[in-house]
Amino acid sequence: MTTDITEEIPEAGTVPPPGGAPGRRKVPSGHRRLLTRRDRLTLGLMAGLPTVLHIALVWVTALASIALAFTTWDGIGFDAIRWVGLQNFRELFEQNPQFWPAVRHNVVWFAVLIVIPTPLGLFLAVQLDKRIRFSRVYQTAFFLPVVLSMAVIGFVWQLVYNPDTGLINSVIGANEPGKYIDWIGDPDLNLWAVLIAASWRHTGYMMILYLAGLKSVDPSLREAAALDGAGEWQAFRNVIFPTLRPTNTIVLVVTVIEALRAFDLVFVFNGGAEGTELLSILVTSNIIGESSRIGYGSAIAVVLLLISLVVIVPYLVSTFRKERRA
Amino acid sequence: MRRTPSGLTLPDPSRRTLLRGIGGAAALGAGIPLLSACGGSGTAADPKTITLGSKASDPVPKKAFADIYAAFRKKSGLTVDVNTKDSNTFQEQINSYLQGTPDDVFTWFAGYRMQFFAAKGLATPIDDVWETIGGNFPDAMKALSKGEDGKYYFVPLYTYPWAVFYRKSLFAEKGYEVPTTWDDFLALCERMQKDGLVPIAFGDKDAWPALGTFDQLNFRKNGYEFHVDLMAGKASWTDAKVRAAFDLWAEILPFHQEGAMGRTWQDAAQTLVAKKAGMYLLGTFVAQQFTDPADLDDLDFFAFPEIDPAHGQETVEAPTDGFMLSKSPKNKAGSVELLEYLGSPEAEEIYLESDPSVVAASTKADTSAYTALQKKAYEMISGAGNLTQFMDRDSRPDFTSTVMQPALQKFIRDPKGIDALLTSIERQKKTIFASS
Numbered sequence: 127m128t129t130d131i132t133e134e135i136p137e138a139g140t141v142p143p144p145g146g147a148p149g150r151r152k153v154p155s156g157h158r159r160l161l162t163r164r165d166r167l168t169l170g171l172m173a174g175l176p177t178v179l180h181i182a183l184v185w186v187t188a189l190a191s192i193a194l195a196f197t198t199w200d201g202i203g204f205d206a207i208r209w210v211g212l213q214n215f216r217e218l219f220e221q222n223p224q225f226w227p228a229v230r231h232n233v234v235w236f237a238v239l240i241v242i243p244t245p246l247g248l249f250l251a252v253q254l255d256k257r258i259r260f261s262r263v264y265q266t267a268f269f270l271p272v273v274l275s276m277a278v279i280g281f282v283w284q285l286v287y288n289p290d291t292g293l294i295n296s297v298i299g300a301n302e303p304g305k306y307i308d309w310i311g312d313p314d315l316n317l318w319a320v321l322i323a324a325s326w327r328h329t330g331y332m333m334i335l336y337l338a339g340l341k342s343v344d345p346s347l348r349e350a351a352a353l354d355g356a357g358e359w360q361a362f363r364n365v366i367f368p369t370l371r372p373t374n375t376i377v378l379v380v381t382v383i384e385a386l387r388a389f390d391l392v393f394v395f396n397g398g399a400e401g402t403e404l405l406s407i408l409v410t411s412n413i414i415g416e417s418s419r420i421g422y423g424s425a426i427a428v429v430l431l432l433i434s435l436v437v438i439v440p441y442l443v444s445t446f447r448k449e450r451r452a
Numbered sequence: 453m454r455r456t457p458s459g460l461t462l463p464d465p466s467r468r469t470l471l472r473g474i475g476g477a478a479a480l481g482a483g484i485p486l487l488s489a490c491g492g493s494g495t496a497a498d499p500k501t502i503t504l505g506s507k508a509s510d511p512v513p514k515k516a517f518a519d520i521y522a523a524f525r526k527k528s529g530l531t532v533d534v535n536t537k538d539s540n541t542f543q544e545q546i547n548s549y550l551q552g553t554p555d556d557v558f559t560w561f562a563g564y565r566m567q568f569f570a571a572k573g574l575a576t577p578i579d580d581v582w583e584t585i586g587g588n589f590p591d592a593m594k595a596l597s598k599g600e601d602g603k604y605y606f607v608p609l610y611t612y613p614w615a616v617f618y619r620k621s622l623f624a625e626k627g628y629e630v631p632t633t634w635d636d637f638l639a640l641c642e643r644m645q646k647d648g649l650v651p652i653a654f655g656d657k658d659a660w661p662a663l664g665t666f667d668q669l670n671f672r673k674n675g676y677e678f679h680v681d682l683m684a685g686k687a688s689w690t691d692a693k694v695r696a697a698f699d700l701w702a703e704i705l706p707f708h709q710e711g712a713m714g715r716t717w718q719d720a721a722q723t724l725v726a727k728k729a730g731m732y733l734l735g736t737f738v739a740q741q742f743t744d745p746a747d748l749d750d751l752d753f754f755a756f757p758e759i760d761p762a763h764g765q766e767t768v769e770a771p772t773d774g775f776m777l778s779k780s781p782k783n784k785a786g787s788v789e790l791l792e793y794l795g796s797p798e799a800e801e802i803y804l805e806s807d808p809s810v811v812a813a814s815t816k817a818d819t820s821a822y823t824a825l826q827k828k829a830y831e832m833i834s835g836a837g838n839l840t841q842f843m844d845r846d847s848r849p850d851f852t853s854t855v856m857q858p859a860l861q862k863f864i865r866d867p868k869g870i871d872a873l874l875t876s877i878e879r880q881k882k883t884i885f886a887s888s
Contacts, residue, residue, distance in 0.1 A: 198887040200850075201547045202572050213883075221879050224858060289714040303650070303710055310657065311713020313865065396657060399713060400861055411854055416546045416565065419850050419887065 188431070194424040201420050214425035225426070228403040231317060232433070235324070235404075236385030243325040244377060247332025252362065254333070255340040269334055271327040280394030283323040284310070313401025320395050320402055328384065332377060339373030340366070375441075382437045386430065405430045502786040503533045503555035505778075507542035516806035517559075520799045527793070530786050550574040556781035557790060562596040562772040563841035564683070565849065566606045569776070570599035576777040577603035581788055585795030588814040592839040596772055607795045608774040608813035609803060612736040613832050614664050614842075615753040622727050630754045632765070634700070637757040641707040644730040651707035653729035655720030659857035662712075662864060663843035664769065665733055670697045671767040672759040676838040679767070683847040685885035689878040695870065700759065702867040713861055735771070736829055737809055751825060755832060766837030771845060772813055848884060855880045 161169070195214055199207045218225050250268055254261045271279065286293045287309035294309065295301040309319045343366055351361040389406040392398050398407030405426060412423030504521070508514050514536060521532035535555055537545075546560075550569060560566055569575050582604040586594070589608065597606040623630070626647060631637040641651040656662045671679040674693045681687035682694065709720060709729060721741035723729040732738060733756065742748040755765045775794050781787045793799055797816035804812055808823060811830040819830055833839065844852035859877050863870060 200887070202551060202574070217880075217883050221876070221883065223862075223876050287714075289711045290719055306710040308711035308714040311711055311715070311865075316714075396714070397659065399657075399659065400858060400865065412850070414544055415853065416543055416568075416849055418547065419854070419884070421887075 191424040191427050192431075194421050195428040196421070196425075198419070198421040201418050207421075210421065214422050215429075217422070218425055218429070222408075224398075224403045224408060227400075228398075228405045228408050229429075229433075231402065231404055232385055232388065234317065235321065235388050236382060238321045238325065239328050239381045239385055240378075243328035244332050244381065246325075247329045247334075248336045250329070250333045251336035251340055252366075254337060265333075265337070269330045272330040272334070274327070276324075276327070276390040277394050279323055279327055280391045283319075283326075284395065287319050310396050311399070313399075316396060316399070316401040320392055323395075324384075324388070324391055328381075331380070335373055335377055335380070336370065339370045343369050379441060386434055386437075405433075499783060499786065500529070501531045501533050502557060502781075502783050502790050503535060504790075505542070505549065505555035505558035506534050506536045507539040507559050509536055509538045509542075512807050512809075516803045519806060520794070520802045523798070523802055524790060524793045528789055530789065532790065550778060554778040556783055556787040557775055557777055559773065560606070560776045561841070561845050562606055562608055562774060563845040564847060565841075565845050566597075566776060567599050568848075570601070570603075570605040574779050575599075575605050576779060576781065576784075577601075577605055578607070578777050578788070578791060579604050581607065581791045581795065584792045588795060588797060588816045590815050590834060592833075592836060593772070593813050596839060596841070597774075606774055606776055607791050608772045609794060609800060610774075610807075610810040611770045611772040611813045611833060611839075612810045613829050614668070614733065614735045614769040614771075615755055615829075615832065616757075617724060617732045617734060617738050617751060617753045618730060619724065619727060619747075619750045620752045621750050622730065628730070631757050632754075634757055634759045638703065640730075641704060645707060649727075650709045650723060650729040651731060652704065652709065653720040653723045653732040654708040654712040655715035655717045656712040656861060656864060657714055657716045659861055660844065661717050661720075661734065662860040663852065663856060664735070665701065666697065666860060667769050667840060667843055668733065668756040669700050669759070670694070671769075671838075671840065672756060672763060672765070673697045673700060675760070675763040676767045676840070679840065680846070683843065685848070685851070685881055689874050689881060694874060698863065698867070698870050698874070701863070702870070705864065705867055708864075712864060736825065739809055739825060749824075753825075753828065767840060768832055768836035768838070769840045769842060770833050770836070771842045772839075774813065851881060851884045855884065 194207075196209060196211055197207045198210050198214070250264075254265055258264075274282070284292070289295055289306065289308045289310060290301050292301075292309070295307060299305065300307040307315070309315055347365050347369065348361065351365045356364065387406065388404055389410070392402050392404055393407060393410075396402055398404055398411070409423050409426045409430065412419045412426065506514075506517060508517050518534070521534060525531055533555075542549075542559075546569075550558075551574065560569075566575075570577075577599070582594075582597070585607065589597075593608050593611075594604075597604050597608055599605045618628075618630075622628070626643075628640060628643070629636075631640045644651040654661070667679070670682065673696055674682075678687060678693060682689070682691075688694075709715070709723065712720075717734060717738075718741055720729075721732060721734070721738050724732045724738070725742055725747055736753075739748060739751060742751055755768070758765050775791060777787055777791060795814070797812070797814050797818065800812040800814050800817040804810070804817070804826075805821070808826060811822070811826050811833065812819075815834055819827060822830060840846055843856060847856075855877060859873055863873055
């Protein structure tokens with residue numbers, strides 16, 4: 127950065143590069159009158175500290191874990207890091223019996239959230255938007271699960287699913303030998319059991335997003351549709367739903383994030399045992415612990431990162447394109 | 453509060469799990485022990501103080517340990533500055549803790565987990581301590597306290613056996629007899645089933661209890677040496693011997709409680725308390741679930757039955773907890789003095805006064821105050837030909853938690869798929885054991 131630019135745009139000089147000593151005392155800079163030394167220090171710290179923290183905690187760690195994905199390391203001493211190239215990935219793709227189920231379950235997680243709670247949330251939002259009686263009560267009731275953390279939801283639903291003492295088995299008498307239904311342990315059932323709990327929460331989330339979207343629909347559009355003689359369904363399909371496009375984008379992004387970060391509910395539920403494996407849980411179980419497989423766990427994290435990028439990059443590209451156009 | 457006998461990080465619905473989950477999420481991309489400097493006390497060496505990192509965060513052991521340190525202070529004039537951490541957190545952070553500035557002495561487990569850190573140079577050999585305390589311990593305990601290099605690294609304090617638990621009154625009422633051979637055991641299972649009981653209580657939601665069942669079957673069928681080799685990654689999981697152990701398991705699997713994968717060991721123990729189940733293979737900590745003193749008096753156990761007469765019932769699984777000396781203790785002389793005290797019968801007696809769910813590791817400790825259950829446990833351990841720890845203490849914890857726990861859950865659900873499963877275990881084992 128040259129001095130004339132600094133003079134032309136005084137603001138630009140207010141943020142010195144972190145750690146860099148502003149040694150240009152001779153320059154009779156115009157902004158000196160505006161900003162005292164102290165101000166500049168303050169601003170520098172305000173911009174510099176977050177930058178340093180961001181780089182250290184986000185970029186360095188992300189890049190370090192990408193690098194570590196090509197090594198084997200037990201976490202003891204940096205000299206124990208050994209390069210193994212693609213071996214972790216080969217092992218992951220070919221040998222780990224939990225990897226492909228985990229990928230599949232993350233996809234199923236996304237698909238289910240899109241197919242069940244999202245339309246349900248939209249449906250509820252449309253109903254509540256009609257200002258029916260007690261609409262606030264319903265709104266609160268459906269939104270309540272969203273306030274709870276996933277881990278708490280996990281505990282709550284365990285009371286329902288517990289095969290010996292849980293609500294379902296006690297009511298239908300399925301906790302006896304012969305008729306036993308193991309909601310938490312049976313790999314054919316447990317993913318769906320968890321997904322019901324996840325959907326229970328997601329529906330409320332979607333409802334609120336759509337409700338906000340519906341509130342911003344111009345009332346004159348509805349009026350015009352009504353004047354044209356459109357029925358309720360026609361008006362919704364041809365007029366209201368198309369105006370919800372921005373909301374739909376948000377919903378899609380939120381759901382993708384929910385599907386990729388799915389972790390806490392399952393971790394509490396059964397620790398990602400057979401039937402509920404998830405990538406995030408595989409990462410954790412390999413990295414956390416006393417003799418951890420940090421390289422291997424990082425490789426799984428990189429796979430998760432790549433999957434996230436596949437979703438995030440097109441979204442960012444389209445968003446930026448829109449902004450540039452605007 | 454729960455004891456995790458395997459000591460492993462176990463998914464368990466508790467506040468700790470959540471904290472662990474959060475910690476885990478934070479550690480995800482990191483991989484670098486950034487925080488390794490935390491945890492140790494950075495104070496300058498004080499010849500009158502020894503720092504001690506403790507994972508005994510539950511109230512009962514915490515108090516029992518505090519009593520020992522108080523007695524030590526009275527005797528030696530040295531203060532033990534205890535730095536207690538939640539036991540699960542302690543285990544998770546042990547890696548970075550020992551690499552940073554650890555306390556002089558720390559609580560840990562015997563067996564492979566001790567040897568692992570000893571081999572990494574994160575602990576100081578304590579042969580000098582053992583010159584003093586050696587006479588207090590049986591040979592099996594001595595072997596458990598040595599690193600791979602043959603030096604001592606560990607001072608054992610207490611231990612507890614795994615066995616088959618049952619209720620005396622139920623056995624008396626139905627006329628059951630304690631089985632000592634495999635055939636007797638099978639016959640008893642069948643009889644119990646006919647009587648409308650669940651022969652063997654079982655809960656494997658936390659994924660580690662099944663490791664204990666495999667241990668018993670394997671060392672009864674194939675002997676101690678093979679078991680050790682298998683755990684150390686030397687023997688092959690595709691060996692016909694391993695397959696034979698699993699075949700025996702498949703034989704008794706139908707007698708196990710249904711739906712084990714959705715049940716915790718605590719819930720499974722409740723079926724034994726309620727006399728709905730006839731037997732339960734677990735560690736003595738199962739007694740914690742017997743809250744009514746009358747029920748507790750009724751609790752008894754027997755050693756897992758003999759399978760191969762060549763090996764009899766000589767091997768006992770007895771996880772042992774104790775102390776280690778960190779790599780460069782600030783107060784070495786004081787630490788040695790403390791460890792010598794911890795290895796004395798006196799220290800063990802103080803501990804057992806407050807925590808009667810375990811037994812002393814030393815043969816010199818006074819056993820007169822023991823409950824009937826403790827006496828039996830003590831006899832079982834002191835009479836053992838060989839002691840094992842537990843699969844995840846005798847083998848690499850990363851192998852047992854990421855490979856064996858899910859694999860055994862799979863086996864329990866689908867015993868027919870055993871061959872493919874063993875091939876998969878063996879392949880994964882090779883890469884893990886080759887990694888460092």
